[in-house]
Amino acid sequence: MTGRERHGTGARLRRMLAYAVLILFALVFLYPFVIQTATAFKTEPDAAAHPLSPIPDPVTTEAFAQVFGGTGFPLWVVNSLAVTLLITAGRVFLDSLAGYALARLPFRGRGAITAMVLAVMAVPGVVLLIPKFLVLNQLGLYDTYTALVLPLIVDAAGVFIMRQFFLSVPPSLEEAARMDGAGVFRTYWSVILPMARPALITLTILSFQSSWNEFPHTVVAVQDPALYTLPRGIANLVAGSLGAGTQYPLKLAAALLATIPVAIIFIVFQRYFVRGAAEGASKE
Amino acid sequence: MGRGGVRRPEAVAGWLFVAPMVAVLGVFLLLPIGMALWVSLTGWNGQGSPFQPGVPFVGARNYTQLFLQEGLTRDHFMISIRNNLYYVAAAVPAQTVLALGLALVVDRRWLRGRTFFRSAYYFPSVTSSVAISVVFLFLFANSGAVNALLAYLGIDGPQWFADPRGLIHLALGGLGLADPDAPPAALADHGLFGLSWWEWLAGPSVAMTTIIMLVVWTTAGTFMLIFLAALQDVPPQLREAALVDGANAWQRLRHVTLPMLRPALFLVVTLGLIGTWQVFDQIYVMSQGAPANTTLTPAYLSYRTAFGDFEYGTGAAISFVLFLIIVASTLLQRWLMRERDGSAPRRRWWQRMRRTS
Numbered sequence: 001m002t003g004r005e006r007h008g009t010g011a012r013l014r015r016m017l018a019y020a021v022l023i024l025f026a027l028v029f030l031y032p033f034v035i036q037t038a039t040a041f042k043t044e045p046d047a048a049a050h051p052l053s054p055i056p057d058p059v060t061t062e063a064f065a066q067v068f069g070g071t072g073f074p075l076w077v078v079n080s081l082a083v084t085l086l087i088t089a090g091r092v093f094l095d096s097l098a099g100y101a102l103a104r105l106p107f108r109g110r111g112a113i114t115a116m117v118l119a120v121m122a123v124p125g126v127v128l129l130i131p132k133f134l135v136l137n138q139l140g141l142y143d144t145y146t147a148l149v150l151p152l153i154v155d156a157a158g159v160f161i162m163r164q165f166f167l168s169v170p171p172s173l174e175e176a177a178r179m180d181g182a183g184v185f186r187t188y189w190s191v192i193l194p195m196a197r198p199a200l201i202t203l204t205i206l207s208f209q210s211s212w213n214e215f216p217h218t219v220v221a222v223q224d225p226a227l228y229t230l231p232r233g234i235a236n237l238v239a240g241s242l243g244a245g246t247q248y249p250l251k252l253a254a255a256l257l258a259t260i261p262v263a264i265i266f267i268v269f270q271r272y273f274v275r276g277a278a279e280g281a282s283k284e
Numbered sequence: 285m286g287r288g289g290v291r292r293p294e295a296v297a298g299w300l301f302v303a304p305m306v307a308v309l310g311v312f313l314l315l316p317i318g319m320a321l322w323v324s325l326t327g328w329n330g331q332g333s334p335f336q337p338g339v340p341f342v343g344a345r346n347y348t349q350l351f352l353q354e355g356l357t358r359d360h361f362m363i364s365i366r367n368n369l370y371y372v373a374a375a376v377p378a379q380t381v382l383a384l385g386l387a388l389v390v391d392r393r394w395l396r397g398r399t400f401f402r403s404a405y406y407f408p409s410v411t412s413s414v415a416i417s418v419v420f421l422f423l424f425a426n427s428g429a430v431n432a433l434l435a436y437l438g439i440d441g442p443q444w445f446a447d448p449r450g451l452i453h454l455a456l457g458g459l460g461l462a463d464p465d466a467p468p469a470a471l472a473d474h475g476l477f478g479l480s481w482w483e484w485l486a487g488p489s490v491a492m493t494t495i496i497m498l499v500v501w502t503t504a505g506t507f508m509l510i511f512l513a514a515l516q517d518v519p520p521q522l523r524e525a526a527l528v529d530g531a532n533a534w535q536r537l538r539h540v541t542l543p544m545l546r547p548a549l550f551l552v553v554t555l556g557l558i559g560t561w562q563v564f565d566q567i568y569v570m571s572q573g574a575p576a577n578t579t580l581t582p583a584y585l586s587y588r589t590a591f592g593d594f595e596y597g598t599g600a601a602i603s604f605v606l607f608l609i610i611v612a613s614t615l616l617q618r619w620l621m622r623e624r625d626g627s628a629p630r631r632r633w634w635q636r637m638r639r640t641s
């Protein structure tokens with residue numbers, strides 16, 4: 001390698017500079033989470049007096065006690081879990097089913113439906129907020145669990161990811177299964193899906209992350225506090241109480257608890273996240 | 285269609301397999317767009333169904349009042365457009381340049397801990413926008429971490445979320461070119477769509493700047509991954525050839541790497557434009573449009589108009605105008621970033637060098 005030959009002080013200096021820049025940015029991207037975690041264990045005067053300090057003095061779990069005892073947090077967790085599990089299960093099953101059909105099963109109108117999926121992916125989500133409310137309202141679903149789950153149970157991007165995956169799989173295996181007389185669904189269920197494991201894991205993770213974090217949809221789907229999910233509950237906690245003291249340890253503790261599940265999944269399944277981002281990009 | 289490949293059981297299964305998707309996307313995405321188009325032509329106030337007889341039909345009035353009719357509706361809409369324009373103009377270049385810079389450094393072959401750095405930069409992108417907004421509310425609070433950091437440097441930090449002053453106004457005032465309290469009459473007395481030129485030229489407010497920093501911080505990691513994936517596709521022979529030809533680091537970046545990254549750059553800017561025109565969550569949590577409407581955006585205004593003021597027709601009209609703005613800005617970007625005839629030969633600059641030597 002040509003670069004190896006020029007190991008002078010200039011090159012070494014450049015590398016040290018590169019590491020310095022990388023470490024500085026790692027601090028910029030991660031230190032806010034350190035501050036968040038530390039502040040969640042601080043008293044309110046300590047949080048205000050030493051906002052930069054990563055060490056609470058004294059350490060207190062008062063904020064967490066307040067989160068569980070004085071807010072709707074436990075209810076939001078239950079709602080978030082239910083909504084996230086239902087949406088994730090729905091997306092993994094229905095997206096892969098549709099993606100398989102679009103990639104493999106010849107049927108009349110397939111081209112038109114593929115075009116529809118692509119068109120839906122191109123519509124900016126925020127523009128759909130009022131339209132979504134209108135249809136939920138018209139169907140009498142507004143302010144119900146169904147409204148939180150049903151509109152999100154299929155997503156066009158997931159269908160597209162699965163379609164691309166199935167297009168890349170050689171058709172010989174399923175043809176063999178079909179020769180043995182297995183029906184289309186049997187073949188799909190017991191031959192195709194087990195093969196699609198990596199793509200299914202990616203889809204599961206992306207679905208979990210996006211439905212756990214989903215906020216704008218909940219704003220137009222429900223207004224009853226009994227139906228708040230975590231992002232909606234926390235947004236209300238923060239936006240609603242602006243005048244009434246700062247309570248930063250409380251708010252940051254709630255936000256921290258809402259971040260932990262996604263953080264754990266991110267750390268465990270990093271490479272699937274990276275793949276998901278790359279696949280989402282390759283669609284253009 | 286009967287001849288050849290299409291077999292009946294497969295055709296039936298195909299339709300059954302896509303039926304749930306078609307139903308959900310149709311009922312909750314396509315149908316509602318039609319409903320909203322209708323509502324945007326009415327004065328529906330949220331009572332009962334928008335399709336019942338008594339709902340007043342107003343034609344294009346919800347749209348014309350956004351542009352042509354003097355009043356609070358137009359003022360707010362134009363202010364929101366101005367705010368979002370500055371937001372896009374600041375956030376898109378910043379997130380693109382930061383993502384590209386990080387990708388170029390993380391891509392170095394000799395780098396140790398690449399996975400750690402990549403994950404560290406990407407992590408903010410996967411967390412909840414609401415949770416992150418809460419963190420930034422604290423970081424930029426009056427007695428928050430950012431002002432504490434600035435105090436170390438001897439700078440008296442602003443009251444970030446309470447400060448409606450525009451950055452361009454501040455800069456003009458600081459340079460002594462114009463007095464924000466007594467703006468030049470030529471700019472203050474004339475304007476466009478009910479907003480004086482002086483107002484149009486305000487720049488992003490100090491409060492909006494915090495939201496710009498937040499969004500750059502949460503999107504740079506994702507875009508870095510897109511650049512990294514593209515960098516993997518740059519053939520090593522290409523770089524080595526340039527190295528052999530004696531090109532320095534900047535020349536290699538400018539003439540070898542960047543041209544190869546062109547599709548990725550195009551994608552990142554497109555996604556950035558689409559995303560920044562839709563900013564909503566952060567506004568909802570952090571500012572609700574305050575102070576003095578300087579963080580009001582069309583997405584948030586459309587929500588507030590519909591669900592706060594019960595003017596669903598106006599809210600839906602704002603949504604459709606926003607949609608057109610997004611389409612128009614991606615088309616504009618496509619045109620600005622098109623392959624120009626003049627630039628094509630320069631891409632193989634090092635090859636020409638080689639041939640002549």
